[in-house]
Each structure stands twice: as C-alpha cells, then as structure tokens.
Amino acid sequence: MRKMVNKKTVEKEIVISGIGIHTGKPVEMKLKPSDSGQIVFRRTDVEGFEFPLDPGNVESQNCTMLITKKGKIYTLEHLLAVLWVYGIDSLIVELSGEEVPIMDGSAAPFAQAVRQAGIRDLSQKKSTITITKSFIIKESDASISVLPDSELRVTYHIYFEHPNIKRQGLSIHVTQENFESEIASARTFGFVEDVPGLRAKGLALGGSLKNAVVLDKKRVISGPLRFPDEFVRHKILDLIGDLALMRAPVIGHFIAKKAGHSLHLKIVKFLFDHPEFWEKT
Numbered sequence: 001m002r003k004m005v006n007k008k009t010v011e012k013e014i015v016i017s018g019i020g021i022h023t024g025k026p027v028e029m030k031l032k033p034s035d036s037g038q039i040v041f042r043r044t045d046v047e048g049f050e051f052p053l054d055p056g057n058v059e060s061q062n063c064t065m066l067i068t069k070k071g072k073i074y075t076l077e078h079l080l081a082v083l084w085v086y087g088i089d090s091l092i093v094e095l096s097g098e099e100v101p102i103m104d105g106s107a108a109p110f111a112q113a114v115r116q117a118g119i120r121d122l123s124q125k126k127s128t129i130t131i132t133k134s135f136i137i138k139e140s141d142a143s144i145s146v147l148p149d150s151e152l153r154v155t156y157h158i159y160f161e162h163p164n165i166k167r168q169g170l171s172i173h174v175t176q177e178n179f180e181s182e183i184a185s186a187r188t189f190g191f192v193e194d195v196p197g198l199r200a201k202g203l204a205l206g207g208s209l210k211n212a213v214v215l216d217k218k219r220v221i222s223g224p225l226r227f228p229d230e231f232v233r234h235k236i237l238d239l240i241g242d243l244a245l246m247r248a249p250v251i252g253h254f255i256a257k258k259a260g261h262s263l264h265l266k267i268v269k270f271l272f273d274h275p276e277f278w279e280k281t
C-alpha cells in the first residue's frame with residue numbers, strides 16, 4: 001500500500017522576472033502560496049483572467065500553453081515540471097503578461113527558487129495515479145508507450161540528422177534528486193534554420209543564445225553544452241512538464257521516441273479519457 005501524501009504549496013511568495021521565449025516580452029511571475037488544492041493561473045494584465053490548470057484548457061504549439069476565453073499563457077512546461085516533481089499542487093501562478101519567463105531555457109532557476117522559498121504540507125491528501133495496463137500512441141514515426149511499473153520512469157529516444165545530436169537516449173527514475181542533478185538544468189534547443197519560420201508564426205521572438213542551445217547546420221553556436229546529451233535530457237524535462245497535467249503523482253513507465261509536446265498531450269488526454277488504464281489510490 002502506498003502511503004497517501006499531503007498536497008503542498010510554497011512556504012512564501014516567489015517573484016521571478018524574465019522574458020518570454022515566444023512573445024519576446026518582459027514578464028514578472030509570482031508564485032503565491034494557496035490552500036485551494038489546485039494550480040491556478042492568473043494574468044494581471046487581463047481582467048478576470050483566472051483559470052485552473054486542466055488538461056481540457058491546454059494545447060501545444062512548439063510549447064505547452066493554457067488557452068482560455070480570456071487569452072493564452074505560453075510555455076508552461078518547465079515550470080510545471082518543477083512543481084510536479086516537488087509535489088506542489090496548490091499554488092497561484094500570477095503573470096504580468098502572456099508567457100512564463102524562459103530564464104536560461106532550463107528548469108533549474110525555477111527549481112532553485114522553489115527550494116529557497118521552501119515547501120509546506122497542506123492538510124488535504126492527494127491521490128496517486130498508477131498505470132495498470134500498457135498502451136502505445138503513434139504519430140508518423142514518433143511514439144510513446146506507457147507501461148505499468150513500480151515507480152515513475154521516463155525514457156526518451158531522439159534522432160536528429162546533426163553531428164552534435166544524432167541518436168540520444170536516456171532513462172530516468174524521476175525523483176526530486178535525479179531531476180535536480182540530471183534533468184532540471186538541460187536547456188531548450190533550436191536550429192538557426194527554423195527561426196524565420198517560427199518568427200513568421202509569431203514564435204521564438206525572444207529566443208537567443210542566452211536562453212537556448214542554438215545549432216546551425218554544423219555545430220552548437222551558443223557555447224558549451226551542460227551535458228553531451230543535453231538535448232535528450234531537455235526532451236525528458238518537457239515530457240515531465242506535460243505529464244504534470246495529470247495533476248497527481250503517477251506511477252508508470254513512459255517511453256517516448258522522437259516525440260514532442262503534441263504527442264505528450266495526446267498521452268495525457270488519452271489517460272483522462274480512459275480510466276480503465278490506471279487506478280487511483
């Protein structure tokens with residue numbers, strides 16, 4: 001029997017400033033303690049913008065975003081990964097604009113801020129989702145398999161026709177310690193040749209050599225990598241951030257091949273539509 005754990009919030013308010021990688025605009029983010037038992041997003045620049053995190057109001061477009069009748073919030077995934085791994089499920093995320101700041105392109109600054117502020121148990125208990133049946137979802141040559149396991153494990157395989165990436169694969173038992181040492185500091189990455197296309201769609205306007213690993217056709221042009229396989233580590237970070245939409249701890253093994261946000265979200269939505277594949281305790 002797994003012991004039931006308490007819902008958690010932050011000990012004190014956290015203020016973080018930066019720019020949005022997609023919008024390119026400055027933004028201030030406050031993470032405020034809350035005992036509501038859910039993560040609620042608020043935008044102070046839009047009256048009445050207050051919506052709980054829910055897989056039903058999340059979509060992907062090169063990032064994971066909240067889409068509501070009052071507007072959007074871009075780039076939730078790195079923040080959500082940290083909150084989920086630290087077990088924080090009761091929080092107000094207040095933003096002065098429409099995007100979570102990108103910081104250095106990784107989740108490390110959020111993890112450090114949360115650790116410094118401290119985490120507090122609430123009296124409410126939370127349940128755990130345990131995968132009980134295997135399934136696979138495919139999208140052209142990408143796939144994610146989900147299998148029962150005794151712990152949360154994420155395995156990722158990527159292939160890019162680029163001398164610095166090629167084939168990379170990694171499997172992580174997702175604990176707070178492993179997340180901090182292996183995953184949190186892996187930065188987002190992008191290719192110079194994709195920038196004009198992204199900018200034409202109004203994306204990557206704030207992307208720079210300071211907040212992403214940037215590659216031209218032959219090499220990394222943004223300085224040294226933090227890990228030789230930083231690319232696959234960041235993909236694991238993104239998948240953890242999207243699995244956070246389950247809004248509960250999950251026990252199971254997720255094996256992704258050449259996937260991305262759109263397939264990550266399909267897995268989450270499939271699980272919500274098919275409770276026969278898991279058990280809540």
Ligand SMILES: [Zn+2]
Pocket residue numbers: 077078188234237238
């Ligand atoms: Zn990312």
